[in-house]
Amino acid sequence: MIEEIQVAVVGAGPAGCTAAETAALRGAEVALIERKSEIGSPVQCGGFLPEAHELQSLIPRARLPQTLRDIPERCILHRTRLQRIYSPSGESKEFPVAGRVVDRRAFDRFLAYRAARAGARILPATRAAWTDGVLQLSGRFSALLRPQIVIGADGPLSIISRAMGNPGGERGICLEYEMADIEIDPDAAEMYFSADYAPGGYAWIIPLGEDLANVGVGVRASYLAGRKLPDLLDRFVCEHPVAGKMLRGGEVLAVMRGLVPASGSARNLQKDNLLLAGDAAGHVMATSGGGIPLAMVAGRIAGEVVAAHLSSEQALQEYQLCVREEFGMELDRSVQIRKMVDMAMKSDRLMNALLAALSPDQMKSVMRAQIPAALGIAREPKG
Ligand SMILES: Cc1cc2nc3c(=O)[nH]c(=O)nc-3n(C[C@H](O)[C@H](O)[C@H](O)COP(=O)(O)OP(=O)(O)OC[C@H]3O[C@@H](n4cnc5c(N)ncnc54)[C@H](O)[C@@H]3O)c2cc1C
Numbered sequence: 001m002i003e004e005i006q007v008a009v010v011g012a013g014p015a016g017c018t019a020a021e022t023a024a025l026r027g028a029e030v031a032l033i034e035r036k037s038e039i040g041s042p043v044q045c046g047g048f049l050p051e052a053h054e055l056q057s058l059i060p061r062a063r064l065p066q067t068l069r070d071i072p073e074r075c076i077l078h079r080t081r082l083q084r085i086y087s088p089s090g091e092s093k094e095f096p097v098a099g100r101v102v103d104r105r106a107f108d109r110f111l112a113y114r115a116a117r118a119g120a121r122i123l124p125a126t127r128a129a130w131t132d133g134v135l136q137l138s139g140r141f142s143a144l145l146r147p148q149i150v151i152g153a154d155g156p157l158s159i160i161s162r163a164m165g166n167p168g169g170e171r172g173i174c175l176e177y178e179m180a181d182i183e184i185d186p187d188a189a190e191m192y193f194s195a196d197y198a199p200g201g202y203a204w205i206i207p208l209g210e211d212l213a214n215v216g217v218g219v220r221a222s223y224l225a226g227r228k229l230p231d232l233l234d235r236f237v238c239e240h241p242v243a244g245k246m247l248r249g250g251e252v253l254a255v256m257r258g259l260v261p262a263s264g265s266a267r268n269l270q271k272d273n274l275l276l277a278g279d280a281a282g283h284v285m286a287t288s289g290g291g292i293p294l295a296m297v298a299g300r301i302a303g304e305v306v307a308a309h310l311s312s313e314q315a316l317q318e319y320q321l322c323v324r325e326e327f328g329m330e331l332d333r334s335v336q337i338r339k340m341v342d343m344a345m346k347s348d349r350l351m352n353a354l355l356a357a358l359s360p361d362q363m364k365s366v367m368r369a370q371i372p373a374a375l376g377i378a379r380e381p382k383g
Contacts, residue, residue, distance in 0.1 A: 001144070005031055007306055008135050008147035009120075010128045010160055012039045015278025015295035015302075016153030017111030018065055022303025023151075024118035028310055031145065032115055033137060037125040040108030044258035046176060046206045046214045047077065047107075048189055048290065051098040055293050058285075058368050062326040065300045067111060068293060075107040076100050077208050082188040085363055087355040088195065088348035090242050095360040099189055101208055102292075128154070130163050149273045149309065149316070151302050153295070156259040158280035164271040169263035169282055172201055172289060175229045175255070176216030177237070178208070182250035186210050192243060193355065195348050197236045199223035201289075205243060215247060218260060218289055223345070260289045264335035265328065269320040277302045281323075283331065286338035287369050294331065298323055334369035 009020045012034035020032040036042075050058065052069040078101040084094040116122050125140035135145040152160025156171055184207055192203040200223025206214040217233045237247045261282040269276050277283065278295030285294065301322045308314035344350040358366065 002134060002146045003143055005029055005145050005147050006310055007031070007149050007151065008033060008128070008145055009151045009153055010135070011152070011154035011278075011280065012036075012112050012115075012122070012124070013108060013153060013155060013278060013295065014111060014292050015280070015283070015299040016151065017108065017115045018067065018296045018299030019151045019153055019277055019303040019306075020115035020120040021067075021111070021118045022065075022300050023307045024115060024120040024303075026304070026307030028307045030115070030120040031123055031147075032112065032120045033123045033126050033128045033135070034112075035125070035127040035139065037140075038105075039112045039122075039124055040105040042256065043104045043254075044256050045104045045292070046204060046216060047102045047104050047208075048080075048206045049100045049102050049292050051100060054098055059293065059297065059327040059330050062297045063300070064293070065296050067114060068296045071100060071102060071107065072110060075102050075110055077103050078186070080187055080189045080207060083364070083367070084185075084188045084190045085355065085367075086190065086192040086242060087352045088193055089352045091352070091356065092242075093355065093358070093360045093363055094188065095364040097189070097364070101206055101214075128159070130159055147273070149275065149306050151299075151306065152274060152276045152280045153278050153299060153302075154280050156261050156279045158276065160274055161266055161276050161280050164266075164268050164274050164276070166266040166268055166276075169261055169266070170220060170222075172218045172220055172260040172262045173229060174216055174218040174258050174260055174289075175233050176214050176257075177233065177252045178212070178254040178256070179215050179237070179247060179250040180212050180253050182211055182213060182215075183246045184211070184213050190243075192236070192240065193345070193351050194240075195223075195345060195351070197232060197240055199225070199227070199232075200342070200345055203233075203236045203240070203243070205246070215243075216256075220262060260284055260291065262286055262289075262338070264331055265323075269323055270316055273316065275302050275306065275316065275319050283327075285331065285369060286334040287341075287367050288334075294327055297326055301326065330369050337366055337369055
């Protein structure tokens with residue numbers, strides 16, 4: 001028997017949970033389907049999330065969901081004040097960024113709880129497959145669903161995006177350790193650029209406490225040239241001239257892997273009764289790899305449009321336009337900037353020169369994908 005339902009959301013990450021909560025609050029009948037047995041776990045994220053006022057200046061036209069502005073303290077592991085960028089030569093520049101480091105396991109479960117409280121059915125340990133207008137569910141809940149609308153919030157290898165005919169864009173491949181007993185700067189989230197240690201990407205240290213951090217490397221496969229990700233991360237931890245001094249001798253408590261979309265928005269965010277949000281839609285800032293904020297904003301928009309569509313107030317086709325209005329420009333710019341930086345990433349000499357030429361303020365603008373602001377500052381006379 002095929003069960004009819006108004007809205008099926010595939011994937012209970014930040015995008016899917018936000019979409020499910022938003023649509024359910026507006027009266028839609030929603031099922032939220034997640035293949036993981038425990039929503040939010042295993043974690044595949046560094047957890048870095050700028051404070052709400054920083055996010056609002058990053059994506060000024062976006063309406064941030066309340067769950068992105070006011071995160072319960074129990075979901076926040078740590079706070080940082082600075083972002084510090086290291087060039088391949090080991091020179092650093094820093095600028096103020098108020099950051100929260102969230103516990104993704106607790107945060108995703110909090111978001112799923114909100115969706116449940118709004119009236120969504122939550123189906124964990126359940127995998128969805130999509131054929132001919134029917135969602136086949138297997139695992140804890142085995143069923144056939146015929147939804148009026150599907151929101152694909154199923155991450156970087158989205159089956160819904162594939163069903164819509166979107167080509168799989170370029171992705172960053174990431175490996176991250178949670179490390180303890182290390183001597184880090186707990187105030188600073190750090191990024192390290194180097195063709196040697198992180199070809200075509202960067203390595204990071206995201207503090208989780210005084211002597212605890214997520215330490216990772218994210219690269220693009222086309223830059224690897226036969227090198228292996230675990231070797232790169234181990235070398236970064238043990239041998240990097242700056243980071244090695246802080247990390248060497250630390251203990252690895254957890255190992256996480258994951259993919260990050262790196263080529264910006266999918267061509268189609270909506271086709272027929274299918275919508276995409278979050279990583280499934282390529283909603284990740286290409287300059288930083290940060291995807292939580294855009295995923296939640298897109299999830300909110302998807303939930304609103306779907307609910308309005310069900311009450312005949314809005315066409316589903318408007319979804320893509322609404323997303324573009326709220327953060328399309330910033331997302332596109334982040335891809336443009338990344339493409340420019342790609343040229344410099346081919347050689348440490350060029351990368352050193354680029355990072356040396358930028359002031360900390362300009363660097364902050366570039367990280368925020370604000371090209372005109374960065375160039376505007378560059379034109380100002382010195383002194
Ligand atoms: C190593 C690493 C570090 C990162 N660090 C940061 C960071 O510090 N800050 C930041 O902002 N972003 C970071 N990101 C990116 C961030 O994790 C993502 O952008 C964010 O999780 C996107 O949310 P989402 O809801 O779109 O997708 P996801 O969080 O990936 O959720 C998708 C969900 O869909 C489920 N799913 C997939 N297929 C199916 C299926 N067929 N049936 C049922 N369920 C399915 C998955 O199990 C998953 O739970 C990082 C990514 C990686 C890999």
